[in-house]
Amino acid sequence: xxxxxxxxxxxxxxxxxxxxxxxxxxxxxxxxxxxxxxxxxxxxxxxxxxxxxxxxxxxxxxxxxxxxxxxxxxxxxxxxxxxxxxxxxxxxxxxxxxxxxxxxxxxxxxxxxxxxxxxxxxxxxxxxxxxxxxxxxxxxxxxxxxxxxxxxxxxxxxxxxxxxxxxxxxxxxxxxxxxxxxxxxxxxxxxxxxxxxxxxxxxxxxxxxxxxxxxxxxxxxxxxxxxxxxxxxxxxxxxxxxxxxxxxxxxxxxxxxxxxxxxxxxxxxxxxxxxxxxxxxxxxxxxxxxxxxxxxxxxxxxxxxxxxxxxxxxxxxxxxxxxxxxxxxxxxxxxxxxxxxxxxxxxxxxxxxxxxxxxxxxxxxxxxxxxxxxxxxxxxxxxxxxxxxxxxxxxxxxxxxxxxxxxxxxxxxxxxxxxxxxxxxx
Numbered sequence: 436x437x438x439x440x441x442x443x444x445x446x447x448x449x450x451x452x453x454x455x456x457x458x459x460x461x462x463x464x465x466x467x468x469x470x471x472x473x474x475x476x477x478x479x480x481x482x483x484x485x486x487x488x489x490x491x492x493x494x495x496x497x498x499x500x501x502x503x504x505x506x507x508x509x510x511x512x513x514x515x516x517x518x519x520x521x522x523x524x525x526x527x528x529x530x531x532x533x534x535x536x537x538x539x540x541x542x543x544x545x546x547x548x549x550x551x552x553x554x555x556x557x558x559x560x561x562x563x564x565x566x567x568x569x570x571x572x573x574x575x576x577x578x579x580x581x582x583x584x585x586x587x588x589x590x591x592x593x594x595x596x597x598x599x600x601x602x603x604x605x606x607x608x609x610x611x612x613x614x615x616x617x618x619x620x621x622x623x624x625x626x627x628x629x630x631x632x633x634x635x636x637x638x639x640x641x642x643x644x645x646x647x648x649x650x651x652x653x654x655x656x657x658x659x660x661x662x663x664x665x666x667x668x669x670x671x672x673x674x675x676x677x678x679x680x681x682x683x684x685x686x687x688x689x690x691x692x693x694x695x696x697x698x699x700x701x702x703x704x705x706x707x708x709x710x711x712x713x714x715x716x717x718x719x720x721x722x723x724x725x726x727x728x729x730x731x732x733x734x735x736x737x738x739x740x741x742x743x744x745x746x747x748x749x750x751x752x753x754x755x756x757x758x759x760x761x762x763x764x765x766x767x768x769x770x771x772x773x774x775x776x777x778x779x780x781x782x783x784x785x786x787x788x789x790x791x792x793x794x795x796x797x798x799x800x801x802x803x804x805x806x807x808x809x810x811x812x813x814x815x816x817x818x819x820x821x822x823x824x825x826x827x828x829x830x831x832x833x834x835x836x837x838x839x840x841x842x843x844x845x846x847x848x849x850x851x852x853x854x855x856x857x858x859x860x861x
Contacts (some may be wrong), residue, residue: 457494469498477835510598520620527614532556541598541621561587561595579604579612585622597626644698647691654691658684693821696753700828709746712738712779715748719756728763731773732792738779744786744800746853750829754788757822758849762792767844786853793846802839 455473462468474489521538525531530553534542539549541560559566564586575582581603588596602617661684665677716736723729755777762775770793778789797805804810806827826849830837831854841847 457498467499468493468495470494479691483861503560519838520618522616522618523551525615525617527612530554538619541619542588543592557592559588561589563587574604575604579606587622596621596623598622632653640698640701647694647698651688651691651695654684654688658688688754690821696825697828699755700750700825700832701749703747706833708748710744710746710748710751711746712740713750714778716755716777719752719759722760722820723754723763726760726763731768732763732766733772733774734759734777735774736777736779740779740781740786742781744855746786746833750832753829754826754851757826758790761822762790762794765794766792767795767848784855786855788851788853789848790851791846791848796843796845796847797839797841798843799841802841805839806837 439520453473453475455471457469457471459467460470471494472489472491473492476484477488479485490561503619521533521535521541523532523538532551534544534547534549534551539545539551544551557565568584568586571582571584575690581600581601583599585597585599588598590596599620599622600617601620602615605614605616606610606612625856658681661677661681665681668674668677713736717737720734759775766773772793774793776789776791778787778791780787780789806823808821808824812825827837830851830853835851835853838850839847840850
C-alpha cells in the first residue's frame with residue numbers, strides 16, 4: 436500500500452500536481468501508525484520540476500477516534516434494529532431531517548435515502564390520523580415542548596404500521612431552537628396483539644354475560660323449590676341440609692348478579708341521570724334492612740351537596756350498595772358501637788364520597804389487592820369477592836379515583852373522587 440502511494444505521488448509530481456493521501460506506516464518502535472502525507476512539486480526558476488515538497492502529519496489519534504465512532508455507530512444501528520426504533524434529527528431552517536438506517540427501514544425506505552423532508556414524512560401518515568398528528572405538532576411548536584404520541588403510517592407498498600413518535604426541541608446557548616431530535620418506534624406487533632386481546636376479551640365478556648343470564652333462570656327455579664319444600668321438612672338434619680343448599684344457591688345467585696353487573700358497568704355510556712344522593716343512599720339502605728348485621732350498625736349520612744348533580748344512577752348505585760354491604764359484612768361483631776358514616780360533598784369541580792366504618796379493617800399489605808377480582812381479605816366471611824372490584828370498575832368508568840385507608844381492628848375509609856361530568860344546576 437505504501438509503495439503504491441509513493442509511485443502515485445511521483446507520477447503526480449511529474450505531472451505538476453499536488454496531492455495528499457493517508458498511509459499506515461511502521462515506526463521505529465515497530466508500532467503501526469497512520470500518517471497524512473501532503474506533497475507538491477518543487478519547481479525551479481525555469482519552471483522545471485526538480486523535486487517534491489511534502490509534509491507528514493501524524494493522524495493516528497484521529498483515525499482511532501474515527502474507528503471508535505464507526506464501531507459505536509454500528510452497535511447503535513444494531514440496537515435500533517433489535518428494538519425496532521429509529522432516530523432522526525430535523526434542521527428547522529432547511530426543514531430537512533436526517534434519518535437513521537432503522538428509521539428508514541421502518542418506513543420501508545432504502546438505507547441510502549437518509550435525508551427526508553418534513554413534507555415527505557407527512558405524506559406517510561394515515562389520512563385518518565393526519566389531523567390528530569398535525570394538532571399535536573402545532574401544540575408542540577407553540578410551546579416548544581416534548582411530544583409523545585401514536586399514529587399509523589402507510590408505507591409505499593401499502594403496508595399499514597403503528598408508530599410511536601417521541602421528539603424534543605434542541606436549543607442553542609441563547610435558548611433559540613435550531614432543530615428537533617426524535618425517534619420512531621415500530622409498535623405494529625404490539626398493536627396487533629392488543630387488537631387480538633381486546634377481541635378475545637369481548638368474546639369472553641359476551642360469554643360470561645350470556646351464561647350468567649342463562650344460569651339465573653334455573654337457579655331461581657331451584658331457589659323456589661327449596662323455599663316451597665323446606666316448610667314440609669320435619670327432620671332437623673334434613674332441614675339443616677336444605678338451609679345449606681339454600682345458602683349456597685344464594686351465594687351463586689349473588690355471584691352471577693355481580694358478574695352481570697360487571698359487564699353492565701363496562702358498557703355504561705349514559706351519564707345524564709339527575710342524582711339525589713339522599714334518595715339514592717336511602718334506597719340502598721332499604722335493601723339491607725333484613726340482612727344480618729344491619730340492625731347492629733349505626734349509620735349516619737351527611738350530604739352537603741345542595742345542587743342537582745347529573746351522572747349515572749346505575750354506577751352510583753353499584754358503588755353505594757357495595758360499600759354499604761361491605762361495612763355490614765365486615766363490622767366487628769365482638770365490639771359494641773359499630774358505625775358507618777357516609778359523607779357527600781363538593782370540592783371545586785369534584786364530587787367527594789366518603790364511607791368510613793370501624794369494622795375489622797384490612798392489613799396494609801393487602802390494601803392494594805382488595806379491588807382485585809375474587810380477592811377476599813378475610814376467608815372466614817362469605818362473599819363473591821366481586822364487590823370492591825365492581826366499585827373500582829364503576830369509579831374508573833367515571834374517570835375518578837378511589838383511595839383506601841385502613842388498619843387491622845380500626846376500620847376502613849373509602850374516599851371516592853368523581854369528576855363533574857355535566858355542570859351542576861345552581
